[in-house]
């Protein structure tokens with residue numbers, strides 16, 4: 001139940017249960033591509049209003065990519081999504097000085113406890129800075145520590161950023177297609193590359209039915225080319241010149 005509140009959930013039952021201890025050791029910091037720092041921490045039960053604020057700020061496209069619908073702000077859904085037990089449901093938030101700017105979560109499959117469904121949300125103005133990839137890598141390592149071996153994800157076919165994150169992880173992945181959706185099953189490995197190493201990580205295959213646009217100008221390849229040129233020039237200058245004949 002990563003998109004919908006389970007039928008009958010009112011929050012009362014969960015509120016009556018003893019609160020799961022907050023896993024403080026899971027907190028960490030990360031630096032985005034633009035140099036901005038974010039703090040990553042497990043969600044707290046009191047974060048529902050911050051979650052609601054994050055979802056309220058999302059564009060319709062982002063809402064649609066996350067929930068496959070454009071839902072109205074729903075405090076009870078935010079309440080449900082904030083109440084995790086850190087074992088079977090886990091949510092990791094990223095925050096900066098403005099508050100919560102992203103959330104990534106896994107919900108374990110009750111029938112197959114070594115599998116979990118995952119979902120990611122990054123505020124529109126924070127997208128494309130590497131945060132989604134960082135959250136994926138961190139969530140994978142937290143899930144592995146709790147015995148989850150496979151991440152399952154439903155992704156709309158036009159969701160290029162999410163698809164690129166899964167492909168870039170370089171993990172053993174199966175993809176099946178169903179209408180406008182792709183189902184991903186990603187096998188986690190203890191040596192899953194940490195986010196700062198992602199640039200050099202092996203690239204996994206992209207599903208054939210998802211045509212991706214060419215890399216944007218000024219992307220990594222162009223940057224690498226630009227970086228190589230000065231080295232060649234320096235080498236040429238370093239070649240000793242022949243003495244001139246007189």
Ligand SMILES: CC(C)(COP(=O)(O)OP(=O)(O)OC[C@H]1O[C@@H](n2cnc3c(N)ncnc32)[C@H](O)[C@@H]1OP(=O)(O)O)[C@@H](O)C(=O)NCCC(=O)NCCS
Nearest residue numbers: 062065120121122127128129130131132133161162164168
């Ligand atoms: C999908 C989402 C979580 C990705 O997070 P993000 O922080 O934007 O992602 P990143 O910055 O880590 O970029 C991910 C990849 O997309 C690429 N990318 C960045 N901007 C892009 C753009 N405008 N178009 C296509 N690809 C783009 C990046 O280069 C990166 O690819 P790489 O891993 O091969 O380098 C985020 O965009 C989001 O919350 N979207 C709305 C909700 C959603 O779609 N959730 C997923 C449902 S499970």
